Amino acid sequence: MKATSKGMIVIADDLTGANDTGGQFARQGMHTEVLLNDAALNATATADIIVVDTNSRAVPAPEAYARVQQAAQKAVAAGFGQYYKKLDSTLRGNVGMEIKAILDLNLHDFALVMPAFPKNGRITVGGNYLLNGAPLSTTEIARDPKTPVYETMLPELLRKQTGFKVGHIDFADISQGQEGIVQALRRHLNDGCRIISSDAWQDEHFLIVAQAAASLSEKILWSGSAGLAEVLPQLFHWAAEQETRQPAFVIAGSVSSVTRGQVEQLVASGYEMIELEVAGYLSWQAGQPHPTLQQVQQALSAGRRIVLVSGYKADTVQQTQAAGEKLGMSLVQVGEKVAQILGWIGAEILRAQDISGVVLTGGDTAVAVCNALGVTGIRVLEEVTPAIPLGAMTTREGKQLLVVTKAGAFGAPDALVKAVKKLEQRR
Numbered sequence: 001m002k003a004t005s006k007g008m009i010v011i012a013d014d015l016t017g018a019n020d021t022g023g024q025f026a027r028q029g030m031h032t033e034v035l036l037n038d039a040a041l042n043a044t045a046t047a048d049i050i051v052v053d054t055n056s057r058a059v060p061a062p063e064a065y066a067r068v069q070q071a072a073q074k075a076v077a078a079g080f081g082q083y084y085k086k087l088d089s090t091l092r093g094n095v096g097m098e099i100k101a102i103l104d105l106n107l108h109d110f111a112l113v114m115p116a117f118p119k120n121g122r123i124t125v126g127g128n129y130l131l132n133g134a135p136l137s138t139t140e141i142a143r144d145p146k147t148p149v150y151e152t153m154l155p156e157l158l159r160k161q162t163g164f165k166v167g168h169i170d171f172a173d174i175s176q177g178q179e180g181i182v183q184a185l186r187r188h189l190n191d192g193c194r195i196i197s198s199d200a201w202q203d204e205h206f207l208i209v210a211q212a213a214a215s216l217s218e219k220i221l222w223s224g225s226a227g228l229a230e231v232l233p234q235l236f237h238w239a240a241e242q243e244t245r246q247p248a249f250v251i252a253g254s255v256s257s258v259t260r261g262q263v264e265q266l267v268a269s270g271y272e273m274i275e276l277e278v279a280g281y282l283s284w285q286a287g288q289p290h291p292t293l294q295q296v297q298q299a300l301s302a303g304r305r306i307v308l309v310s311g312y313k314a315d316t317v318q319q320t321q322a323a324g325e326k327l328g329m330s331l332v333q334v335g336e337k338v339a340q341i342l343g344w345i346g347a348e349i350l351r352a353q354d355i356s357g358v359v360l361t362g363g364d365t366a367v368a369v370c371n372a373l374g375v376t377g378i379r380v381l382e383e384v385t386p387a388i389p390l391g392a393m394t395t396r397e398g399k400q401l402l403v404v405t406k407a408g409a410f411g412a413p414d415a416l417v418k419a420v421k422k423l424e425q426r427r
Contacts, residue, residue: 008049009041009075010229011068011102012086013057013093017225021086022051024229030238038071041078048238050080057093058146061161064094069101076107082222083107084232089117089225090131090139091154092147096161096195099223103164103194110189111221112213113158114228116200122225123201127168129154154197167193169209174199181212189216200227207231247305248420249358251346253339253365254408255311262361262416266307269417272299276310276345279323282337286344286372293345300353307416308345310338335364343368350401357390357402357423359416366405378403384422388415402426 008025012018018034025048026032032049035041041052052071056064068085075083085102087095099111116124121132129136135152142148151157155168167188173180188196198209206228213220214235222228232238250266252259267273277292284290292308299306311317324334339362346369350358360366370378374396380389381402388406395401404419 007080008082008084008232009072009078009080010049010051010084010086011071011075011098012051012053013064013068013088013098014055015053017086017088018051018053020226021084021229022049024226025049025233028233028238030233038074041071041074050075051086054098056098057088059094061094061097065097065101068098069105072102072105072107076105082232082236084229085111085221085223086229087113087115087223087225089115089120089122089227090141091115091129091136091149091151091157092141092144094161096158099158099195099221100162100164102221107219108221109217109219110193111195111223112210113154113195113197114200114206114209114224115154116205117225117227118201118203119227122227124154124197124199125201126170126199127153127155127197129157158195158197162195164194165192167191167196169196169198171199171201174205174209178208178212178215181209182215185213185216203227203230207234210235246353246355246424247300247303248423249300249346249349249353249355250307250361250416250420251342251358251365251369252307252309252361252416253311253342253368254362255317256362256409258409258411259361261413262411263307263309265413266416266420269420271305271307271420273307273309274299275316276308276338276342278310278338278341279316279319281341282320282323282327282329282334284337284341286340290341290345292341293348296345296349297352300349300355305420308342310342339364339368343370343372347372347395351395351397351399357404357426359404359406359419359423361406361416362408373401378405381426384419385412385415388419390419390422390426 022032022034030048033047034051036053038052054067054071056067085099116122123130129152131139137150137152142150155166159166169184173184252263342365360369375393378391378393380391382390384390390404393401393403402423
């Protein structure tokens with residue numbers, strides 16, 4: 001993977017922490033993948049953020065060092081531009097040794113260490129690491145059976161574990177704003193510090209300290225928990241790429257008042273209703289031109305969201321029935337012809353258009369569309385709402401489509417709205 005403007009490797013020491021930090025990036029639109037080890041590091045070319053779990057929290061320090069350094073070396077070979085060392089927000093594990101493992105590769109000018117996570121009661125004040133207001137060494141973390149933490153002073157813990165000179169940005173520096181932080185950083189760097197930790201007792205401290213650090217160097221090893229990770233997309237101006245989501249297509253062939261109400265809510269949400277022309281086409285045969293097909297194709301091609309309906313208006317139903325009587329057709333035959341036309345138009349649209357999926361309302365309509373597409377079965381994936389399933393189907397030509405089926409006289413008023421949202425989310 002070549003580094004992009006937002007190519008970052010996150011090296012975590014356990015899986016839950018990896019997922020937690022990865023979630024901070026994913027929530028802001030970053031394509032984020034979590035790997036259980038570094039074996040697949042080169043096979044993740046499309047992701048913005050790669051999180052690797054070295055599973056090194058409870059292993060001896062030399063082993064943790066080796067695992068983290070190996071992961072970092074693979075990240076170098078893969079071309080990552082930014083590095084983040086995920087730390088436990090209660091400082092468990094080989095925190096300092098794993099930072100040292102990356103610094104020893106001489107990729108970075110220094111490590112900025114901010115493991116606090118105020119949202120979860122983890123803060124740093126005057127270098128003291130507090131858990132829900134109590135010094136860390138007085139909490140249950142000091143009695144952890146695998147990785148107890150006996151040191152409350154963050155910079156001292158880092159010094160003991162790494163042997164490096166450690167500087168610290170305290171509350172007095174932060175209270176002076178970004179210029180005060182920059183001055184403190186310069187002072188520590190000039191003093192030979194490879195690691196600089198920082199106080200953080202409020203969420204806004206992460207960004208202001210990170211901005212100050214970034215103003216001095218482009219080669220910083222960012223080190224912290226989910227709190228610091230959360231501000232990095234803003235720091236680097238990583239705007240989430242907007243996915244072009246194609247709209248869902250809805251075919252509502254039911255004349256039920258329930259379906260009419262659901263269509264009304266769908267239209268209110270931004271869909272445009274097109275009513276099928278039927279009365280003049282009861283002698284129509286599949287393959288013949290039909291004006292509704294062209295109308296729907298043009299609307300979808302223009303990016304509009306369409307619900308194709310039949311029998312929506314009472315006078316339309318009466319006109320269709322009257323036209324059928326003149327042709328000697330029973331009501332059943334008229335209904336079958338309507339379903340046939342909907343099925344053919346639906347199939348033509350679904351073959352040609354790139355859409356997120358289709359909602360089929362009314363059993364006859366669903367069958368007609370599936371038959372016209374050559375679909376032989378639907379694989380059920382989940383429920384949109386109780387008894388309204390979402391599934392996947394494959395056309396005669398091999399095109400795969402997501403589909404929601406709903407009985408005509410069934411469902412809450414917002415059932416169609418929920419169905420199209422689900423299809424666009426599953427895109």
